[in-house]
Amino acid sequence: MSATLTIPETQKAAIVQKDKSVAIQIVPVAKPGPSEVLVQITVAAQNPTDWKSIDWGRIQPGQSPGCDFAGRVVALGEGVTAVKIGERVAGWNVSGGGAKQRSSAFREYTVVPWHHLTKIPANTSDEEAATIPLAAATAVLGLRYLSNFPQPAPLNKWFLVWGGASSVGLYAVQLAHIQGYKVVTTASAKNHELVKSHGADVAVDYHASDVVEQIVRATGQGGVDHAYDAISEGNSTALAIKALKQLGARNVAIVLPVKDTDPTADVYMVLCSGLLGYPIDAFGMYIPRDERVYQFGLEFTKLVSEWLQEGRFKGNPHTLMSGGLNAIPGGLAFMKEGKVSGTKLVYRIAETKA
């Protein structure tokens, strides 16, 4: 198969401009180094960090945003034996990379370390697979802290996911359900069927003035045992903490920095890039590489592939944005305006016009 593959010297990529808009430009296709592979991207999926990184200047003009992708392996770096040319894979990378950037999702070809890749089984489409990497990784890192994922849940324990219709929240719902927790989650009423179809036992509308009382009542035990706040904006963390049982460990995982949290709760800030083995330099924090987190990420990556194949785990719903890379500016603006609800925006790269 490898003999028939032609890899171009250049490719189309969505590139940040000086005015922070995004336009299609031609950039070089990088060659994979030791332990790396070159993936031809079929589908890219969008995350909030894609527009935030541009707005906040983490991605400079000339660089390409985009973290999540699915595609096929087209070249192997030295020493790579675990994946083969032509294999379908999904993966993610953190945005950035300087002037000689070699990796991003909003382009035709990306270079990535092979061990970050999930092999996509035959029962899973590239669109479904592309919804998984970054959001599921963020969800599971919080579950590792809260409930020692994948350890099975003790009997009759309740797990709250605040924001179950978000990408991260929907994976937290699904994974806590797989562990055996009773899951209560908050979402707009129109997304209650969705969150239940991914494992929630109870869905509560977060717009209700008695949202906390409804959660506590649903547990029948004075509150939840664990709380994952997949939103961490407005008063979501304060409300999630209020829904915790008064006695026992009062732990909450958050996804954005939250100030002045209730001192009776232990708050864990999820920083997903630790799973890729990077030191974290974000939100004014520097956290060195943590080998245990990295190894946990590798194990989860393998687990996802196995569970997809066994039908134990599924991707989130997606919305296809037609036009490939050309549709990305519109998709970024749509997400920034807070219009994404219960779905992941995905782009088929082959639809891109020059």
Ligand SMILES: NC(=O)c1ccc[n+]([C@@H]2O[C@H](COP(=O)([O-])OP(=O)(O)OC[C@H]3O[C@@H](n4cnc5c(N)ncnc54)[C@H](OP(=O)(O)O)[C@@H]3O)[C@@H](O)[C@H]2O)c1
């Ligand atoms: N720290 C990290 O490592 C990390 C990693 C990934 C993401 N994040 C952050 O995590 C957040 C979620 O990312 P995502 O990709 O999951 O977002 P997303 O899918 O775009 O989230 C959209 C969803 O958020 C829900 N939502 C909005 N406000 C809510 C509230 N007050 N209560 C409950 N649900 C609410 C909406 O639910 P309804 O439609 O039902 O109203 C909507 O479906 C973002 O801020 C992102 O930047 C952090």
